Amino acid sequence: MLRSALTELLPEVLEAQVCVVGGGPAGIVTALELSRRGIEVLLIEAGGKDGPSAGEDAYAGVSSGRPYPLQGSRLRWLGGTSNHWGGWVRPLDPIDFLDRPGQSLPAWPIKHADLKPWYDHADGWCEVPAGDYDIEQLGLMGTGRIFDLSAGQEFQNAFFRVSPPTRFGQRYRSEIAASDRLDCWTDLTVVELIQASAVIREVRAVTTSGTETRVRANQFVLAMGGLEVPRLLLAQSEVPGNQAGLVGACFMDHFGIQPGRLLAADGLRYGMFDWNGQTIIPMLKPAEGLLEDEALPNASIRLAATRPEQFLPPDYWSNRAISALQGGEAMTYDVIFINEPMPDPRSRLTLVDQQDSFGLPRLQLHWHLPPGEFGRALRLVDRFRHFVGQVGLGRFQWLRREGLPEGQTPGIGYHHMGTTRMSAAPDAGVTDPNCRVWDRDNLYVASSSLFSTAGFANPTLTICALASRLADHLADQYRLQP
Amino acid sequence: MSTTRRDFVRISGLALLVGVGGLTSACQDRTDVLQTPLAHPNLADRLIAVAVSLRGVHALGQDCLNRQSQDDLTEALIERLQVTRADSLGQALVASARVDFSTGRVYEFQDWLLSETECLLAALSVAVGGGTQEEADELVYRSFLTVKGWGPSRTDQGEVFNAQSDGSGAFWIRVDGEASAAVRVVLDGVPLATTVRGGLITAAVTPVDAQRIVSSPGQYPLELLDIARNWIQSVGALVVDPVTAMATLDDGRISTVFCQPAAWGPQQAVEGVPFNEQPGGESALWIQIECAPTDAVMLLSGQRLPTTVSDGLITALVARDINPPPGGHPVELISDAAGERFMLGLLEIRAG
Secondary structure, rough: OOEOOOOOOOOOEEEEEEEEEOOHHHHHHHHHHHOOOOOOOOEOOOOOHHHOOOOOOHHHEEEEEOOOOOOOOOOOOOOHHHHHHOOOOOOOHHHHOOOOOOOOOOOOOOHHHHHHHHHHHHHOOOOOOOOOOOOOHHOOOOOOOOOOOOOOEEEEEEEEEEEOOOOOOOOHHHHHHOOEEEEEEOOOEEEEEEEEEEEEEEEEEEEOOEEEEEEOOOOOOOHHHHHHHHHHHHHOOOOOOOOOOOOOOOEEEEEEEEEEEEEEOOOOOOOOOOEEEEEEEEEEEEOOHHHHHHOOOOOEEEEOOOOOOOOOOOOHHOOHHHHHOOOEEEEEEEEEEEOOOOOOEEEEEEEEEEOOOOOOOOEEEEEOOOHHOOOOOOHHHHHHHHHHHHHEEEEEEEEOOOOOOOOOEEEEEEOEEOOOOOOHHHHHHHOOOEEOOOOOOEEEEEOOOHHOOOOOOOOOHHHHHHHHHHHHHHHHHHOOOO | OOOHHHHHHHHHHHHHHHHHHHHHHHHOHHHHOOOEEEEOOOHHHHHHHHHOOOOHHHHHHHHHHHHHHOOOOOHHHHHHHHHOOOOHHHHHHHHHHHHHHHHHHHEEEOEEEEEEHHOOOOOOOOOOOOOOOOOOOOOOOOOOOOOOEOOOOOEOOOOOOOOOOOEEEEEEEEEOOOOOOOEEEEOEEEEEEEEEEEOOOEEOHHHHHHHHHHHOOOOEEEEEEEEOEEEOOOOOOEEEEOOOOEEEOOOOEEEEEEEEEOEEEOOOOOOOOOOOOOOOOEEEEEEEEEOOOOOOOEEOOOOOOEEEEEOEEEOOOOOOOOOOOOOEEEEEEEOOOEEEEEEEEEEEEOOO
């Protein structure tokens, strides 16, 4: 069922086996995976069914440190940010799950292999072809669209798949509406967790018109995204999961830089195009060995054809005595790096005294992205510029050798990650490996806020994989019960 | 008398250039030069032939030459090439550059990271009078893509074309084959955010630019620009049609057949003097109007006038024997078929 709390009679108490708060991709996947397994689910969405109802003001907040547009890209209606996402889909790399030099906090308590079956599942949710993200299988080598790189080299070809993009609120609406196990209420904002010791007994939810209800469930799943999940937790008189002071800490977003130009063969397509019936975005990335050995951040590298530069025109690289291009033409490309951020407790969400119209304190984000973070990314760029010369792919020109000064916002992905990080032990995170808040028996998180580290890949596929895995874990508990 | 490095290069280059003429004529196909074995007795001449033929190296070559510490560029290069143990001159040049990158023998020029080998080669090229470098190209109009279809080509004033949810406008252009990723769509001289997917090119016009365009009727050229080659070709023009408001009738309704007149006249005359006199001695009234039904009739003081409706203009004759007295005389338009009537204004007649 799909109902609006503004237009339908809202009961004083709603009950289900599991309550999922937040109707974005994480919440919808969790709720539908559970309902498909026969579990009674309540899905609570703060926004409307088809568009932003009143209440978007709730997202307003303040930022300090490096400026960050807190309201940017966020959508408050069924489907959440998937209502305008670009559809880039790719799992995190195996190395993204591992501890690496230079990290002040441990990486994921699970491995890529643990999530692999759920990634396969998430491909379906995101409506992209199932299968490994192995560029060899695409048959692009030798076409001139990507560099012919072999295993063992410092940089590798890789690719994103591109979802239609799936608008989760539209795509799965009919199943939500038709399910007799799933009761979805829109226009209902959860503002309080009623707690008793280590248990969430119920949650209090309100509408913009002031009506209120209590939601009772055996388990509660917070799936409101990387900003709203920690906000709700921090707003409670007893903050769940904050035994290490990490609720709201370690905020991360993928940041972009355009450090230079590349002179290389004409016809390279490190951007979106259709290939053998699927839409893909090839890119380059550092080999895992390079990341392990040199303590460098992971990154995706894309090329975009641009105007020739005056001192080294494309003619230069078409000289066969210099480039070994077999009579082909050359092209100048802008080089774009999308970089892995580091989890850092100093990058943190807190609450301010001011409240929104629902009575929830507003957020303050202190985004700690110091020059050193750019320094790591630029060291990777430096390796790349030498690499292209060593293997004869092209020549690199610096456009920016320095990081962005404090006070300036780099290109960002609006990927809010890390603020209720998953950890192997309570002193290094907010949730356990099963997404359960460490010090609460029945409170779970399904969100990019779980990300212990962020890699460079857009987070939606990993969000869906984690949500599917969580639903399976919750369903297991019911299977074990008589 | 000692010979300076610069002199040596110059003399050496000139001397060798004599040989180069013969050499290049003997080796019409430059491939042959690049395939010269490293053990070839005339390797130096062949190397110079390659240097002469290089394109786009002048700026680099000049810089390298100024900073070069080698006394004999040719000799320095050959020394490096021999180390590569490559089969041919071409392979050796490329291999030597790669080795330079691996061993840190690199050279920065205008923030480009280059190998010392290519720096030497570029310097040699300039020293022997080669190393062409064309000036930055002017924009060249040429047809570089075959356009199979595009749109939208027309919109009404105030209506954003192919409007997107964020208020931007959008174009699509379908071309034969696969377009280069360097292609940009240009509207009214402004390059647009362009996406190329195979033969389909799409482009977005920002909400601000889209509003600017649709606010003024006219034709806005749409072009394809290859930013890598500075080629530009015309696709067509987006036509923004003016939208004329419909007239307000005397009873307050909005007309379904008459546009709001743009102008009418004359609006003043002198008693007894024909106004806007016609060859037959009649007076004439006129109305500039974008749309009107063919049965439209003009009235003067309630009297129907012989009326002609043409494209954008309505005229009516006032017979010679009609002499309106001083005062204001209503000028009206009616359409019996539409059942509509509205007044344009008063024709003011002054006493003669």
